[in-house]
Amino acid sequence: MEVTTANKENAGAxxxxxxxxxxxxxxSRSKVVEVAREAKTLGRDDPRRIIHSLKVGLAITLVSMFYxxxxxxxxxxxxxxxxxxxxxxxxxxxxxxxxxxxxxxxxATFLAGFLGVGAHRLASLSTExxxxxxxxxxxxxxxxxxxxxxxFPKMKARYxxxxxxxxxxxxxxxxxxYRDDEVLDIAHQRLSTILIGGAAAVxxxxxxxxxxxGSDLHNLIATNLExxxxxxxxxxxxxxxxxxDNKSSLQGYKSVLNSKSTEESLANFxxxxxxxxxxxxxxxxxxxxxxxxxxxxxxxxxxxxxxYLDSEIQAPLEIRVKxxxxxxxxxxxxxxxxxxxxxxxxxxxxPSTVNAHIANSKIxxxxxxxxxxxxxxxxxxxxxxxxxxHSCFNTYRCCRLH
Amino acid sequence: MEVTTANKENAGAxxxxxxxxxxxxxxSRSKVVEVAREAKTLGRDDPRRIIHSLKVGLAITLVSMFYxxxxxxxxxxxxxxxxxxxxxxxxxxxxxxxxxxxxxxxxATFLAGFLGVGAHRLASLSTExxxxxxxxxxxxxxxxxxxxxxxFPKMKARYxxxxxxxxxxxxxxxxxxYRDDEVLDIAHQRLSTILIGGAAAVxxxxxxxxxxxGSDLHNLIATNLExxxxxxxxxxxxxxxxxxDNKSSLQGYKSVLNSKSTEESLANFxxxxxxxxxxxxxxxxxxxxxxxxxxxxxxxxxxxxxxYLDSEIQAPLEIRVKxxxxxxxxxxxxxxxxxxxxxxxxxxxxPSTVNAHIANSKIxxxxxxxxxxxxxxxxxxxxxxxxxxHSCFNTYRCCRLH
Numbered sequence: 001m002e003v004t005t006a007n008k009e010n011a012g013a014x015x016x017x018x019x020x021x022x023x024x025x026x027x028s029r030s031k032v033v034e035v036a037r038e039a040k041t042l043g044r045d046d047p048r049r050i051i052h053s054l055k056v057g058l059a060i061t062l063v064s065m066f067y068x069x070x071x072x073x074x075x076x077x078x079x080x081x082x083x084x085x086x087x088x089x090x091x092x093x094x095x096x097x098x099x100x101x102x103x104x105x106x107x108a109t110f111l112a113g114f115l116g117v118g119a120h121r122l123a124s125l126s127t128e129x130x131x132x133x134x135x136x137x138x139x140x141x142x143x144x145x146x147x148x149x150x151x152f153p154k155m156k157a158r159y160x161x162x163x164x165x166x167x168x169x170x171x172x173x174x175x176x177x178y179r180d181d182e183v184l185d186i187a188h189q190r191l192s193t194i195l196i197g198g199a200a201a202v203x204x205x206x207x208x209x210x211x212x213x214g215s216d217l218h219n220l221i222a223t224n225l226e227x228x229x230x231x232x233x234x235x236x237x238x239x240x241x242x243x244x245d246n247k248s249s250l251q252g253y254k255s256v257l258n259s260k261s262t263e264e265s266l267a268n269f270x271x272x273x274x275x276x277x278x279x280x281x282x283x284x285x286x287x288x289x290x291x292x293x294x295x296x297x298x299x300x301x302x303x304x305x306x307x308y309l310d311s312e313i314q315a316p317l318e319i320r321v322k323x324x325x326x327x328x329x330x331x332x333x334x335x336x337x338x339x340x341x342x343x344x345x346x347x348x349x350x351p352s353t354v355n356a357h358i359a360n361s362k363i364x365x366x367x368x369x370x371x372x373x374x375x376x377x378x379x380x381x382x383x384x385x386x387x388x389x390h391s392c393f394n395t396y397r398c399c400r401l402h
Numbered sequence: 403m404e405v406t407t408a409n410k411e412n413a414g415a416x417x418x419x420x421x422x423x424x425x426x427x428x429x430s431r432s433k434v435v436e437v438a439r440e441a442k443t444l445g446r447d448d449p450r451r452i453i454h455s456l457k458v459g460l461a462i463t464l465v466s467m468f469y470x471x472x473x474x475x476x477x478x479x480x481x482x483x484x485x486x487x488x489x490x491x492x493x494x495x496x497x498x499x500x501x502x503x504x505x506x507x508x509x510a511t512f513l514a515g516f517l518g519v520g521a522h523r524l525a526s527l528s529t530e531x532x533x534x535x536x537x538x539x540x541x542x543x544x545x546x547x548x549x550x551x552x553x554f555p556k557m558k559a560r561y562x563x564x565x566x567x568x569x570x571x572x573x574x575x576x577x578x579x580y581r582d583d584e585v586l587d588i589a590h591q592r593l594s595t596i597l598i599g600g601a602a603a604v605x606x607x608x609x610x611x612x613x614x615x616g617s618d619l620h621n622l623i624a625t626n627l628e629x630x631x632x633x634x635x636x637x638x639x640x641x642x643x644x645x646x647d648n649k650s651s652l653q654g655y656k657s658v659l660n661s662k663s664t665e666e667s668l669a670n671f672x673x674x675x676x677x678x679x680x681x682x683x684x685x686x687x688x689x690x691x692x693x694x695x696x697x698x699x700x701x702x703x704x705x706x707x708x709x710y711l712d713s714e715i716q717a718p719l720e721i722r723v724k725x726x727x728x729x730x731x732x733x734x735x736x737x738x739x740x741x742x743x744x745x746x747x748x749x750x751x752x753p754s755t756v757n758a759h760i761a762n763s764k765i766x767x768x769x770x771x772x773x774x775x776x777x778x779x780x781x782x783x784x785x786x787x788x789x790x791x792h793s794c795f796n797t798y799r800c801c802r803l804h
Contacts, residue, residue, distance in 0.1 A: 030537075038554065039550070039554075041549075052549070053546040054546050056545050057545040057546035058542070058547040060545045060573055061538050062540055064573065067578070068534040070536070078530075078578075081578060084570075085574070086572060088545075088569055088573065089566070090564065135466075136463050136466065139459075139462070139463055140459040143458050143490075148444075148451065148455040151444050151451050167462075167490055167492070168490045171466065171486050171490065175466040176469070256663045257698075260660045260663075261660075261663040272448055273551070277470040295657075300702045301709070303702045303703075304705075309704070
């Protein structure tokens with residue numbers, strides 16, 4: 001009897017453990033499947049991500065050759081690690097970001113090495129007791145000053161990484177010098193391995209399937225205008241022939257609302273890039289930011305319009321029927337204008353019929369207004385959307401991107 | 403005669419050079435004055451910036467003590483530089499950012515060191531010829547995989563720096579191991595100096611005038627609500643008693659429009675922070691993001707309203723006079739509600755009269771609506787602003803921040 005109970009208990013415990021393992025296995029399997037699915041989506045959405053990963057692997061493997069071949073290793077020794085570190089840290093997704101980081105790192109290392117050696121020489125002129133105090137003081141002052149400099153918005157935008165590396169190298173050279181009398185050798189080896197690593201990263205980044213931040217910015221600005229155009233295109237149907245839920249094609253503009261930081265960082269990267277494709281060296285990247293700001297302003301109004309679609313406060317049916325034709329016309333003409341502007345940016349060909357569409361849209365807007373006035377009614381939002389589309393166009397003309 | 407000409411020419415050239423120098427001097431003087439003024443503004447706007455700079459200087463100077471004292475230097479030797487590097491790289495403005503980077507760096511170094519030593523041991527079991535090939539292959543595969551992992555949005559948000567350091571350390575340990583048989587020593591020394599540097603940075607960051615990202619987020623959300631309240635407060639006067647240009651107090655909401663990235667990074671940092679002040683360890687930081695999103699949606703509508711202030715399309719005077727009282731009431735009651743919500747967030751005390759203000763505002767809105775209906779007129783924007791203020795309040799109640 002007792003044996004059977006013990007057996008049963010054992011079997012119960014075993015079943016428990018078995019269930020726990022099975023549960024754990026199931027959970028981790030579903031987790032792995034989930035991650036794999038996400039990875040697949042990430043790769044399909046932008047295959048350049050997979051290529052970028054392979055490029056980074058290639059660059060690091062190439063640079064680590066320093067260690068494998070005796071002839072190469074003899075020249076640099078332990079300093080070869082700076083080449084590996086530089087590749088890992090500098091290699092970014094776009095050419096602009098990589099070049100920016102590489103140049104920042106190279107120039108900052110050079111300047112800081114120079115200054116560090118100088119500070120070390122000056123300090124070594126003093127007595128042995130005051131040397132560490134002088135070195136410590138110069139490290140403190142420089143580190144505090146450079147850290148404060150990083151708060152300047154202009155510095156932060158373009159030279160943040162350079163300032164960090166400047167501080168780092170100065171401190172390293174300055175303090176290592178106290179221990180190692182071959183300061184010049186250290187500075188020299190560090191600089192040359194960083195240059196080699198940086199060059200490897202930049203060359204692989206530029207010559208194997210390059211990702212240009214400038215092109216990305218160019219396409220982003222055009223796509224954002226298209227999103228606004230899509231909304232304007234669908235707005236008439238959605239408002240007058242309500243299909244219940246908002247269509248998903250109308251929701252594209254939402255990504256425009258928060259595009260500011262992406263646009264700014266892309267423009268910053270683009271400024272580092274050399275001439276490529278249709279973009280010259282001093283392509284007016286800042287003008288894209290101006291168009292981006294106007295596009296966002298337009299998107300804010302479209303957001304207000306979209307909320308209006310969902311809200312319960314609606315105009316009476318008789319008024320809606322009255323203005324349907326003019327209103328749809330106004331909206332679709334704005335849409336044509338926006339989409340043509342987007343196409344013009346994309347192809348860099350001066351748009352020809354935008355003025356006509358804007359004029360048509362304005363006429364339709366005046367019609368709507370007079371129709372509403374006869375009923376003492378006015379729909380400000382619709383007018384606003386139209387006004388803004390026009391201001392968008394004006395900037396576009398000002399920008400003279402081609 | 404000739405001599406005089408030559409003299410004159412000399413004098414002319416001298417004057418030219420003198421003017422050029424004077425010009426250069428003037429320019430650089432004005433540049434220096436400009437930079438000094440900007441630095442003063444930066445320091446006055448947020449004195450914590452100056453303190454932060456001094457803290458960084460102090461931390462680096464402390465860590466560089468490793469080099470000055472013989473007893474300390476004997477233990478670590480050249481590896482002491484990793485402590486300096488870690489402080490420079492890890493020390494960020496807020497406690498959360500510093501802790502996040504420090505933990506990422508520490509844990510990533512530990513894991514990668516472990517894995518790197520393992521890979522090195524495995525490779526050294528093979529023949530001498532295949533060893534570099536095996537090592538190179540593992541470096542390539544790991545670098546590519548980790549680089550791809552950095553594209554996952556969740557990883558990017560919290561562990562981006564850790565993944566970078568993981569890749570870096572693995573490659574370094576793996577390849578250095580090929581040359582230096584004291585791999586374990588390298589890994590161990592690197593890890594311990596990084597821990598020392600990280601600890602110095604984190605301790606100084608926390609115990610000397612700490613800057614908490616969580617408090618900053620808390621205040622930012624409250625300030626943003628206040629900006630919206632200020633607009634609503636001034637809107638009635640501005641619309642009905644037009645003073646020409648928009649007052650600057652009405653423009654505060656503009657900073658809310660693009661606050662998304664700031665809020666998200668602050669929330670990410672805040673999650674790393676320990677219990678501090680009125681914030682517990684697992685304070686619901688994500689709820690702040692929800693309030694932030696709703697605040698922005700409200701700001702989009704206010705932007706539309708503000709454009710309406712500037713636009714030429716205005717309601718006829720007789721209608722404006724008719725709705726002035728109710729409209730101003732609606733707007734000011736919304737303002738009271740928003741400002742009380744802001745104060746409630748700031749003080750973490752449940753608001754008492756918000757419901758009453760919202761109800762008053764709704765009554766005023768119904769009044770405006772009925773007044774407009776008698777004239778067949780409806781001002782959607784004003785209604786929208788009110789609806790949104792109410793939705794803001796609802797979320798606030800849902801969030802249960804206290």
